[in-house]
Amino acid sequence: MPREYISLRAVTRIYQRAHSQLAALRDVSLSIGEGEFVGVTGHSGAGKSTLLNLIGGLDRPSGGSVVVGGTDLGALDEDALAVYRRQTVGFVFQNASLVPALTVLENVMLPLVPLPDAEADKLRRVEDALAEANIEHRASHLPGELSGGEQQRAAVARAMVNDPRLILADEPTGELDAENAGRILALLERLNRQGRTVIIASHDRRTIAGTRRVLHLREGTLVGDGGRTAEPRPEHGDTGGTQR
Amino acid sequence: MGMLFRYAWKSFWRRRTRSTMVVAGVTLSVALLVAVLTVTQSVENAIASALDAAGADIVVQKRVDACPFRLVKLPKDLATIDMAVVERLEQHEGVAQASGVLELWAFHFADTGGGGGLDLPFTGDKRSDAADDAAESGPMAGGQGVPMVMGEGGEMKSLQPTVVAGIDPSRRTIGPVRLARREGGADGPEKCCAVTEGRYLSADDDYHALITVQYAQARGIEVGDLLPLGPHHEFEVVGLVDISGTARIAGAEAFIPLASAQEMFGEGEVVDTIFVSLTSRRASAAVEQYIRELIGEGASITTETNVEAGTAALAAVTRNTLLAVSAFVLLFAMLALARNAIDGVAQRVNEVGVMKAIGWSNSEVGRLFAAEAACAALIGGLLGSVLGGVVGWTWGRFADLELPASLNYFPPCSTTEAPLGLPLSTTPSPTVFILGVAAALVIGTVAGLAAARRAARLAPTEALRRI
Numbered sequence: 168m169p170r171e172y173i174s175l176r177a178v179t180r181i182y183q184r185a186h187s188q189l190a191a192l193r194d195v196s197l198s199i200g201e202g203e204f205v206g207v208t209g210h211s212g213a214g215k216s217t218l219l220n221l222i223g224g225l226d227r228p229s230g231g232s233v234v235v236g237g238t239d240l241g242a243l244d245e246d247a248l249a250v251y252r253r254q255t256v257g258f259v260f261q262n263a264s265l266v267p268a269l270t271v272l273e274n275v276m277l278p279l280v281p282l283p284d285a286e287a288d289k290l291r292r293v294e295d296a297l298a299e300a301n302i303e304h305r306a307s308h309l310p311g312e313l314s315g316g317e318q319q320r321a322a323v324a325r326a327m328v329n330d331p332r333l334i335l336a337d338e339p340t341g342e343l344d345a346e347n348a349g350r351i352l353a354l355l356e357r358l359n360r361q362g363r364t365v366i367i368a369s370h371d372r373r374t375i376a377g378t379r380r381v382l383h384l385r386e387g388t389l390v391g392d393g394g395r396t397a398e399p400r401p402e403h404g405d406t407g408g409t410q411r
Numbered sequence: 412m413g414m415l416f417r418y419a420w421k422s423f424w425r426r427r428t429r430s431t432m433v434v435a436g437v438t439l440s441v442a443l444l445v446a447v448l449t450v451t452q453s454v455e456n457a458i459a460s461a462l463d464a465a466g467a468d469i470v471v472q473k474r475v476d477a478c479p480f481r482l483v484k485l486p487k488d489l490a491t492i493d494m495a496v497v498e499r500l501e502q503h504e505g506v507a508q509a510s511g512v513l514e515l516w517a518f519h520f521a522d523t524g525g526g527g528g529l530d531l532p533f534t535g536d537k538r539s540d541a542a543d544d545a546a547e548s549g550p551m552a553g554g555q556g557v558p559m560v561m562g563e564g565g566e567m568k569s570l571q572p573t574v575v576a577g578i579d580p581s582r583r584t585i586g587p588v589r590l591a592r593r594e595g596g597a598d599g600p601e602k603c604c605a606v607t608e609g610r611y612l613s614a615d616d617d618y619h620a621l622i623t624v625q626y627a628q629a630r631g632i633e634v635g636d637l638l639p640l641g642p643h644h645e646f647e648v649v650g651l652v653d654i655s656g657t658a659r660i661a662g663a664e665a666f667i668p669l670a671s672a673q674e675m676f677g678e679g680e681v682v683d684t685i686f687v688s689l690t691s692r693r694a695s696a697a698v699e700q701y702i703r704e705l706i707g708e709g710a711s712i713t714t715e716t717n718v719e720a721g722t723a724a725l726a727a728v729t730r731n732t733l734l735a736v737s738a739f740v741l742l743f744a745m746l747a748l749a750r751n752a753i754d755g756v757a758q759r760v761n762e763v764g765v766m767k768a769i770g771w772s773n774s775e776v777g778r779l780f781a782a783e784a785a786c787a788a789l790i791g792g793l794l795g796s797v798l799g800g801v802v803g804w805t806w807g808r809f810a811d812l813e814l815p816a817s818l819n820y821f822p823p824c825s826t827t828e829a830p831l832g833l834p835l836s837t838t839p840s841p842t843v844f845i846l847g848v849a850a851a852l853v854i855g856t857v858a859g860l861a862a863a864r865r866a867a868r869l870a871p872t873e874a875l876r877r878i
């Protein structure tokens with residue numbers, strides 16, 4: 168078992184609605200080791216995005232604690248959270264996550280813009296990321312001129328340009344055809360092989376088929392946590408892959 | 412930091428449709444402000460130039476109901492002021508100099524056929540009475556050309572007016588044709604009067620005259636000629652002076668020693684216009700107050716401020732109204748810009764979410780939006796300043812601005828025209844330009860801050876949910 172990297176203790180996230188409360192996550196506790204390749208699945212609304220947002224420091228739990236790399240995110244203020252996201256996390260979202268007015272190169276540069284580093288150094292890192300995502304030939308194009316697959320590869324390049332320890336991909340293949348989805352997943356797998364912890368959330372079991380461990384959420388509760396090699400636990404396990 | 416601004420610029424530049432609207436709004440409102448400032452400033456400068464030309468801060472006159480016609484009379488509704496007033500004024504605290512001028516309209520007889528003839532015979536009392544009568548129904552009543560009188564032999568003679576100013580030749584830094592630059596004054600020598608031929612008046616001149624180039628040309632007079640002024644006197648022309656180019660207060664066609672003017676007028680030691688220069692502007696109110704006490708009813712005090720109010724072009728719409736209007740437009744532009752910037756955030760909510768997700772802090776996201784607004788403001792400010800400058804300059808080209816005629820009455824049939832035209836120099840002033848850009852930056856910054864605040868407060872998850 169690798170060293171523990173992410174630890175959630177009794178995490179609850181309750182959304183206040185007009186006349187009711189909604190528990191998007193209920194008493195979720197889990198531990199993810201450094202360098203793990205994890206899938207999160209469950210139906211739409213099960214709480215997958217909420218879980219990723221909490222781990223990524225975009226959101227705060229209503230109860231419980233989230234610790235990443237020894238840092239209790241609850242103890243960080245807004246600015247410190249931004250620094251945490253900048254230094255530790257790379258996000259990949261479902262779609263349209265590129266800034267339309269900026270070229271691919273500028274989009275990939277975005278996470279580095281607030282940094283004080285030398286510009287040449289930043290540019291080199293951007294070029295490396297673009298090459299790794301195999302999108303460097305589109306560097307000077309605006310997102311609108313790219314295909315969906317190319318856009319998403321650019322988004323992955325942006326997620327890795329700051330060399331994060333943790334990659335969070337929320338429905339990264341949502342709008343892609345099988346071929347392009349495969350390329351994105353291969354990219355994410357490669358990032359994992361480089362030693363990064365990668366978590367992919369998707370309602371589509373095929374998307375997380377390549378991960379080594381699957382967390383199954385149902386209405387905000389963690390109902391399954393199975394390694395591909397581990398025995399499916401009967402009380403929580405995914406019962407034959409049938410979708411509700 | 413520089414990189415952030417470059418990104419803001421790119422983001423601004425590539426959203427051209429939206430940016431164009433914003434820039435147009437800023438441009439128009441700034442243009443209005445700059446145009447108003449340019450125009451009012453040039454009017455102010457022109458007015459100041461009229462007072463500067465006389466080396467004075469205050470001009471004092473006294474007005475009465477128009478006095479009856481005489482061959483040597485005060486202009487229109489001016490009344491006499493005793494010389495003692497000038498002396499007391501000069502003693503007063505805050506006053507640097509006070510110089511009395513006696514401006515007169517002097518009529519002399521001219522042959523109708525003679526084309527301006529200066530060879531006038533002496534005319535008796537009887538005739539001048541007749542002239543009085545003729546004139547009463549002439550220029551004063553109807554303003555119809557030169558009044559005619561019957562000569563001794565039955566030939567027709569015309570009454571030729573000359574505007575005369577009796578000045579103190581020893582006061583060379585103050586008055587309608589001062590020669591020297593005023594102490595500490597900013598005006599260059601070109602604003603003073605250039606003697607183009609002959610010499611200026613000197614202290615021991617008596618029946619000597621300095622006449623304007625324009626008058627000399629119109630009448631065909633040269634230095635050394637004798638100039639009849641009024642029915643009884645002839646003055647030797649000692650010099651020509653050019654007073655064109657600037658409006659004059661109590662400007663005249665012929666300048667003679669004050670003592671001679673007083674003698675010609677025959678009412679003792681009196682003047683009708685006093686030029687006052689101050690030791691400091693702050694003394695202005697107190698000195699004005701003192702002048703009112705000295706002169707009493709009918710006191711007419713001209714300063715930069717009240718000339719302005721009376722100047723034709725600005726009579727209806729005063730400077731303050733114009734400024735209030737442009738301030739209002741600017742405020743409106745600012746609100747529209749803020750509204751637009753906030754809308755922009757709403758439309759770019761997922762962009763905001765993404766930026767925060769990839770590690771931009773709230774303040775960095777805010778700064779980006781503020782910088783984008785600043786780009787719009789800067790461009791709008793520059794364009795608006797240029798446009799406003801061009802509008803103001805164009806106005807200056809075609810506007811005809813004159814001093815109020817009351818400051819320099821010429822008789823209706825005078826030989827030359829009253830020097831009332833104010834030269835408008837609407838060359839764009841850098842101060843106004845900078846002010847326009849600054850105003851744009853202020854409204855842009857306020858709008859940008861509104862957007863930045865909105866963007867900064869947006870919860871990233873909230874923003875990302877809308878993707």
Ligand SMILES: Nc1ncnc2c1ncn2[C@@H]1O[C@H](COP(=O)(O)OP(=O)(O)O)[C@@H](O)[C@H]1O
Nearest residue numbers: 182189191210211212213214215216217218873
């Ligand atoms: N900001 C929010 N305000 C209110 N309810 C929310 C908010 N975000 C998510 N939810 C609700 O929480 C539940 C879990 O959402 P989410 O984590 O996005 O699910 P998933 O990603 O698995 O589809 C859903 O019912 C969703 O409607």
Ligand SMILES: [Mg+2]
Nearest residue numbers: 215216217337
């Ligand atoms: Mg989701």
